[in-house]
Amino acid sequence: MTVNTEPLVGRPAYQAGVAISQTNLPLFVGGLTVAYDRRPVLWNIEYTAPPGGVVGIIGPNGAGKTTFLRAVMGLIPRLSGQIRVFGTDIAQQTKRVAYVPQRTSVDWNFPASTLDVVTMGLYGRIGWFRPVRRKHRASAMEALDRLGLADFADRQIGQLSGGQQQRAFIARALAQQAEIYLLDEPLAGVDAATENRIINILHGLGEAGYTVLAVHHDLSTVRNYFSDVLILNGQVVASGPTGKAFTDLALTKAYGGRLTESAMAISNAAD
Amino acid sequence: MLACVACSLVGNFLVLRRQSLMGDAISHAVLPGIVGAYVLAGVIDAFTMMTGALVSALVAVMLIELTRRIGRLEPGAAMGTVFTVMFAIGVVMLEWTGSSNVHLDTQHALFGSLETIIWIGPDGTWDTLTDPDVLATLPRQITTLFVVTVLLSFLCLIFFKELQITTFDPAMAATLGISPTLVGTGLVLATGVAAVAAFEAVGSILVIAMFISPPCTARMLTDQLTTQILLTALVAAISSIIGYLLAAFGPGILGGQHALNAAGMVAVVAGAFQALAMLFAPRYGALRRGNGTLIP
Numbered sequence: 355m356t357v358n359t360e361p362l363v364g365r366p367a368y369q370a371g372v373a374i375s376q377t378n379l380p381l382f383v384g385g386l387t388v389a390y391d392r393r394p395v396l397w398n399i400e401y402t403a404p405p406g407g408v409v410g411i412i413g414p415n416g417a418g419k420t421t422f423l424r425a426v427m428g429l430i431p432r433l434s435g436q437i438r439v440f441g442t443d444i445a446q447q448t449k450r451v452a453y454v455p456q457r458t459s460v461d462w463n464f465p466a467s468t469l470d471v472v473t474m475g476l477y478g479r480i481g482w483f484r485p486v487r488r489k490h491r492a493s494a495m496e497a498l499d500r501l502g503l504a505d506f507a508d509r510q511i512g513q514l515s516g517g518q519q520q521r522a523f524i525a526r527a528l529a530q531q532a533e534i535y536l537l538d539e540p541l542a543g544v545d546a547a548t549e550n551r552i553i554n555i556l557h558g559l560g561e562a563g564y565t566v567l568a569v570h571h572d573l574s575t576v577r578n579y580f581s582d583v584l585i586l587n588g589q590v591v592a593s594g595p596t597g598k599a600f601t602d603l604a605l606t607k608a609y610g611g612r613l614t615e616s617a618m619a620i621s622n623a624a625d
Numbered sequence: 626m627l628a629c630v631a632c633s634l635v636g637n638f639l640v641l642r643r644q645s646l647m648g649d650a651i652s653h654a655v656l657p658g659i660v661g662a663y664v665l666a667g668v669i670d671a672f673t674m675m676t677g678a679l680v681s682a683l684v685a686v687m688l689i690e691l692t693r694r695i696g697r698l699e700p701g702a703a704m705g706t707v708f709t710v711m712f713a714i715g716v717v718m719l720e721w722t723g724s725s726n727v728h729l730d731t732q733h734a735l736f737g738s739l740e741t742i743i744w745i746g747p748d749g750t751w752d753t754l755t756d757p758d759v760l761a762t763l764p765r766q767i768t769t770l771f772v773v774t775v776l777l778s779f780l781c782l783i784f785f786k787e788l789q790i791t792t793f794d795p796a797m798a799a800t801l802g803i804s805p806t807l808v809g810t811g812l813v814l815a816t817g818v819a820a821v822a823a824f825e826a827v828g829s830i831l832v833i834a835m836f837i838s839p840p841c842t843a844r845m846l847t848d849q850l851t852t853q854i855l856l857t858a859l860v861a862a863i864s865s866i867i868g869y870l871l872a873a874f875g876p877g878i879l880g881g882q883h884a885l886n887a888a889g890m891v892a893v894v895a896g897a898f899q900a901l902a903m904l905f906a907p908r909y910g911a912l913r914r915g916n917g918t919l920i921p
Contacts, residue, residue: 427800453800460794464641465850474790478801483783510848526797 379441380405380534380565381426381451386435388418388425395421397589399435403534403567403582408560410570410580410596414609417586419569420456423536427453439534449478452532454523456539462512468522469507472498475529497529498522502551517548524552535559537568553579576600631774631819633861634781636836637854638812640844641792646701648836650708651813652820654685656715659821664722674821682817685711686810773822777815781854788812789850827888834892835861842899845906860898868894 381403388396396418403409411419424430426437428444439447452475473486473494480490498504501521506514514522520540527535540556541549556566560581567584570576576583576596583600585591585608592604632648639647655678662677685707693703781788787808791798795805816836823832843856868891903909 424796427796429796429799448800448802451800453797455794455796459796461641461643464793465844465848465853466789466793467849470789470850471793474794474797477786477790477798477803480786482787482803486786530801 413586452527475526517544632835633839653712864895
């Protein structure tokens with residue numbers, strides 16, 4: 355895979371609102387290595403995300419899926435490697451990337467309403483020393499509405515169901531109006547209706563030309579949900595369009611003995 | 626009263642961050658800084674004390690973080706060791722440098738001396754309150770506390786967004802370019818300032834009570850962070866007034882001889898308020914809990 359790393363940001367095509375073309379690289383990860391306590395979790399990851407792709411990140415427990423997202427976002431130090439967003443280092447492009455952590459990573463007893471949480475998505479845009487204004491709340495309300503949560507705007511977040519909390523998190527990411535979306539298990543613990551709703555939103559983002567990467571666990575739905583996959587197991591096992599990269603060979607390589615017969619059967623049945 | 630409001634404002638965020646003991650830790654850990662600053666500068670004014678205390682607070686935070694990482698301890702244990710050791714060093718420094726004769730002493734540090742800083746300027750009529758000459762006789766501690774309370778309220782206001790998001794979802798905040806470490810350090814410094822300003826007047830025990838108790842009371846009563854902060858200030862103010870009055874006049878009414886330690890009584894009242902809130906709060910109170918989800 356050849357990668358064009360020359361600075362692309364200055365070009366007119368990169369102005370907001372312009373459709374992303376094939377030559378643009380929304381997200382490029384080169385030689386990424388991450389270690390906890392000198393034990394490497396991710397090893398020499400090379401990955402280029404496709405523009406307009408909805409990418410499923412899959413792999414066994416401990417494969418480094420969450421670590422991958424956190425390292426891309428700069429939340430954990432990397433031993434080596436570079437992360438480029440639209441051709442520039444991610445540190446200068448934070449506003450163009452939205453990150454949705456696992457739902458269980460925050461304290462839902464926090465005294466805040468659903469609208470408060472979604473409004474937080476705009477804080478990066480509002481900037482230091484400036485207050486939240488009515489237009490910010492209105493724009494957060496729009497995002498809530500897209501997830502069907504408008505009626506719950508004033509609820510304390512702890513009173514939402516798990517699926518509603520997940521949707522609130524996704525609404526918060528939409529409020530950021532980013533161009534790349536990184537989601538950590540957006541479908542964990544939600545019911546079928548919510549799952550559909552979230553997937554539709556993600557597909558909508560993909561069709562609008564944005565890039566979506568989501569950590570996903572259910573192998574049986576990968577083909578239906580994702581245009582592309584990134585299969586991890588400490589290293590990149592396979593990546594590319596789902597039709598090509600999501601193979602039994604790759605899955606066996608990633609999951610090894612841990613992939614049960616039934617899971618294999620599911621992946622075969624989906625063929 | 627000012628002391629209570631100042632501490633409780635900062636306390637809101639400490640409690641929500643599950644760092645309640647940070648108030649405790651910092652209020653103790655600043656002692657060596659204060660003594661050190663006094664020894665170096667030779668005077669004891671608000672500015673010297675604050676500077677010393679802030680340096681101490683920063684050192685404490687770094688030590689806590691180091692202890693936690695190197696010793697692989699949970700944050701509570703790390704705080705516990707760092708603040709007791711630093712407080713002990715402060716006490717030793719006090720005795721050693723002889724500064725205890727001047728103004729600082731251990732008893733004072735623990736329980737405060739609310740009674741000794743009663744303002745006797747005005748002669749009991751409200752008219753004299755506006756007289757500048759009388760105002761000039763305001764005890765130094767009160768002026769300091771006033772400035773600190775106003776300053777902290779102001780900081781809470783401008784950094785509300787940042788405090789809120791780094792407390793709720795630090796990872797998300799970091800991805801938006803709002804550094805949780807930076808805001809967290811700022812919060813610890815604010816804790817230090819509040820603790821120093823308050824501890825001279827009310828001692829380190831009441832300081833801790835005020836960092837934790839009013840925010841917890843307010844949390845039982847509302848689900849809105851802004852409301853919670855306002856309620857906290859209110860609870861803190863009311864506890865301090867009732868506590869002070871009880872300490873001053875309560876024993877007399879009950880036939881006792883001496884006035885009680887006011888700081889202690891304020892903490893008791895704040896605790897009583899919290900107990901009431903835990904029992905009777907509309908949604909979260911133990912006796913009223915309908916479909917609340919807060920507490921198991």
